[in-house]
Amino acid sequence: MNPEPFLQLDRVIHEKGRLAIMSMLAASPELSFTEMRDALSMTDGNLTTHIRTLQESGYVSVTKSFHNNRPLTTCALTTAGKKAFTNYINLLEQIIRQNRR
Amino acid sequence: MESNWAAEHLQVIRTLMERSALYRRALAPIMIFNGVIGIVAAALGWRLRICPPQAFIIYWAAVAVAAMAGSFLLVRRQALRDSEPFWSPPTRRVMQALLPPLAAGSMITAGAFLRQAPVHGLGPPLTELWLPLSWVVLYGCAIHAAGFFMPRGMKLFGWAFILGGCVLLAAELAGQSAQPQHFLYSHAIMGFFFGGLHLAYGGYLYFTEQRRNAA
Numbered sequence: 001m002n003p004e005p006f007l008q009l010d011r012v013i014h015e016k017g018r019l020a021i022m023s024m025l026a027a028s029p030e031l032s033f034t035e036m037r038d039a040l041s042m043t044d045g046n047l048t049t050h051i052r053t054l055q056e057s058g059y060v061s062v063t064k065s066f067h068n069n070r071p072l073t074t075c076a077l078t079t080a081g082k083k084a085f086t087n088y089i090n091l092l093e094q095i096i097r098q099n100r101r
Numbered sequence: 102m103e104s105n106w107a108a109e110h111l112q113v114i115r116t117l118m119e120r121s122a123l124y125r126r127a128l129a130p131i132m133i134f135n136g137v138i139g140i141v142a143a144a145l146g147w148r149l150r151i152c153p154p155q156a157f158i159i160y161w162a163a164v165a166v167a168a169m170a171g172s173f174l175l176v177r178r179q180a181l182r183d184s185e186p187f188w189s190p191p192t193r194r195v196m197q198a199l200l201p202p203l204a205a206g207s208m209i210t211a212g213a214f215l216r217q218a219p220v221h222g223l224g225p226p227l228t229e230l231w232l233p234l235s236w237v238v239l240y241g242c243a244i245h246a247a248g249f250f251m252p253r254g255m256k257l258f259g260w261a262f263i264l265g266g267c268v269l270l271a272a273e274l275a276g277q278s279a280q281p282q283h284f285l286y287s288h289a290i291m292g293f294f295f296g297g298l299h300l301a302y303g304g305y306l307y308f309t310e311q312r313r314n315a316a
Contacts, residue, residue: 019110023117028190034183039120067186089114095107 005094012057013088017042017050022077022085025060030076051075059084124191124251126179129306131172136300138168143292147285154232158214161236161291168295194250202243206236230273233287237266237294258302262294 013022020040024031037047054060059081063074077085142164151160180187213232241262248256269290 019114020117023114024120027118030190032186032189035189040117070181072186089111092107092111096111099107 005091005098008087009091010084010088012053012059013084015050017046018054019088021047021050021054021075022059022081022088025075025077026082026085030063030074033073033075036075054081057084124195124247126176126192127306128251128255129303131175132299132303132306134171134175134303135168136296136298136303138164138171139294139296139299140292141296143288143296146288146291151288152285155214157287158210158232161233162210191250195247198246198250199243202239202246206239206243209235209239230287230290231270233290234266234270234273237262237290238270240295241266254302254305258298261298265294265298 013019017040021036024036024039033047033051036042037044040047042050051060051062055062058078060075061078063076065072065074142161146157146160151157176192177187180189210232241259241264243259244262245256245259248259
């Protein structure tokens with residue numbers, strides 16, 4: 001069996017919490033911090049840490065604004081993030097195909 | 102082994118992507134609000150004997166506008182409370198799903214409103230009940246379409262409108278000639294479907310949402 005696809009998996013995305021964030025952002029143009037926190041049942045601190053890691057890798061952009069005089073933090077996938085996520089999915093599919101043969 | 106792990110990962114990703122697209126606002130207050138409006142309006146319409154088709158249409162169009170305005174306010178209040186944008190992608194998707202059947206209903210209503218004489222082949226809109234039952238069926242279609250982006254039984258709720266409306270329409274079309282007193286049934290139909298069903302579903306959601314939040 002070729003271990004190559006498994007070794008190529010992006011370690012930043014591969015972590016469970018960050019994979020969940022990337023998956024949610026891949027399905028929406030943008031999501032607010034509270035939407036993600038509620039949907040993923042994460043604590044504020046946990047979510048902030050994961051988002052910071054993804055932001056430092058250039059996969060997620062974070063926008064801070066005010067909505068009706070209340071702070072609103074929204075996240076979205078960057079072009080690099082979309083590409084990395086697509087690669088990750090392709091590698092998973094490749095692993096499945098390889099093991100079926 | 103690795104294959105199973107990868108397949109599970111893909112399944113998790115799929116589930117999360119679907120969850121991200123779901124509309125998550127609490128629906129119980131919206132359903133209860135619409136149910137109360139429906140029942141009160143039906144009782145009032147019956148009591149005031151609003152029977153000419155045009156008056157009936159204007160009356161229920163005004164009720165629909167009030168119900169929609171109230172629902173939007175409730176959704177906006179929830180969005181403000183959660184510090185989230187009102188016009189979020191899931192809200193947009195739900196609105197896009199609701200729009201075609203509601204637009205069809207509006208156009209049929211406009212046609213019935215403009216043509217005061219009995220519509221050829223269909224008869225008077227109220228004495229043969231086809232107009233309120235068309236609203237019921239089309240509203241069910243709208244709810245069912247929106248149910249693809251909403252959790253928890255919304256599609257089933259849509260089916261209740263569609264099936265109930267179709268059964269009554271079929272029974273009416275197969276029945277005897279139009280009865281002038283049928284306008285009273287029109288209000289009863291509106292009250293049952295738009296009042297009673299909303300209220301029942303709202304009550305169900307109220308208790309199940311509370312239980313889920315407590316868990």
